[in-house]
Amino acid sequence: MTITSALRIGRTMLAAALALSCACGQPARAADDDSGPFWASLRKDQANMRVGPGRDYRISWIYVRGGVPVKVLRAREGWVLVEDQDGARGWMLTQFVTRKVHTGVVKGGPAEIRENKDGSGRLLWRAAPGVVGRLGDCAGGWCKVDIDGRQGFVSQTAMWGAGAP
Numbered sequence: 409m410t411i412t413s414a415l416r417i418g419r420t421m422l423a424a425a426l427a428l429s430c431a432c433g434q435p436a437r438a439a440d441d442d443s444g445p446f447w448a449s450l451r452k453d454q455a456n457m458r459v460g461p462g463r464d465y466r467i468s469w470i471y472v473r474g475g476v477p478v479k480v481l482r483a484r485e486g487w488v489l490v491e492d493q494d495g496a497r498g499w500m501l502t503q504f505v506t507r508k509v510h511t512g513v514v515k516g517g518p519a520e521i522r523e524n525k526d527g528s529g530r531l532l533w534r535a536a537p538g539v540v541g542r543l544g545d546c547a548g549g550w551c552k553v554d555i556d557g558r559q560g561f562v563s564q565t566a567m568w569g570a571g572a573p
Contacts, residue, residue, distance in 0.1 A: 444482075445479055445480065445481050445482075445573040446479075446480050446507060446573055447477055447478075447479060447480075447507070447510055447569050447573050448477070448478055448479075448480050448488075448490070448505040448506060448507050449474075449475050449476065449477050449478070449505065449506055449509045449510065449511045450471055450473070450474050450476045450478065450504060450505060451474065451503070451504055451505055451506045451509075452474055452504055453472060453473065453474040454470065454471065454472055455470070455471045455500055455504040455505075456469070456470055456471075456500065456504075457469040457470075457471065457490065457492075457496065457498035457499065457500055458498055458499045459498060459499070460499055461484050461485065461487035461489070461499040462487070462499075465499065468496070468498050469492075469496060469498060471492075473540075475509065475511050475540050475542075476492070476511070476513065476540060477493070477510075477511045477512055477513055477540070477568065477569030478490040478491065478492055478500075478505060479491045479492075479569075479573050480505065480573075481497070483502065486501060486502055487499045487500065487501060487502065488500055488501075488502050488505060490505065493513050493515060493568040493569070509542065510542070510543045510569070511540050511541065511542055511543060511569055512540070512541060512543045512551070512553070512562075512567035512568060512569035512570045513538060513539065513540050513541075513567065513568050513569060514535045514536065514537050514538060514539045514540075514541075514562075514566060514567060514568075515537060515566065515567065515568040516537060516566065517537060518534040518535060518536055518537065519534065519535045519537075519539075519562050519563065519566035519567065520534055520562070520563070520566075521533050521534065521535055521553065521558075521560035521561065521562055522550070522560055522561045522562070523560060523561070524561060525547065525548070525550055525552065526548055526550060526561075527549070527550050527561060527563060532558070532560040533558070533560070535553075535555055535562070539555060540555075541554060541555035541562070541567070542554040542555075543567065543569065543570055546564050546570055546571060549563060549564050549565070550562065550563060550564060551563075551564050551567060551570050553567070
């Protein structure tokens with residue numbers, strides 16, 4: 409066997425190995441990524457955001473308030489890549505987030521909480537920036553909100569976590 413023949417066989421084996429590894433890895437990535445971006449809330453009062461998807465990666469943020477909304481960008485082997493309302497991105501264990509509770513946080517200035525689902529009716533109160541509320545259905549640019557047991561309707565644009573992620 410010549411050196412040229414050995415190189416061709418080596419290249420062929422390498423190409424086959426790469427094709428096989430790509431073919432085997434693709435379904436796992438597709439299954440992880442098919443959750444797409446979605447809203448979630450922090451499940452625990454303390455949650456670590458890491459720079460990578462593993463416990464060996466450094467912690468970039470420690471959240472100390474449960475219920476805070478996050479945008480889940482993708483999932484990977486028990487970890488989710490999240491973004492918070494300030495734009496910070498990092499990885500969290502899936503056990504720290506839940507899709508069952510949909511919350512939003514008041515952004516910008518104070519948000520007016522109104523009596524009716526179309527934003528009409530009397531002003532019930534104003535919620536300060538940073539206040540977290542449990543969101544209900546959103547329609548016509550207004551969302552039902554429950555903040556510590558007080559309910560009303562808030563403009564979808566006033567809440568980070570409302571609308572499409």
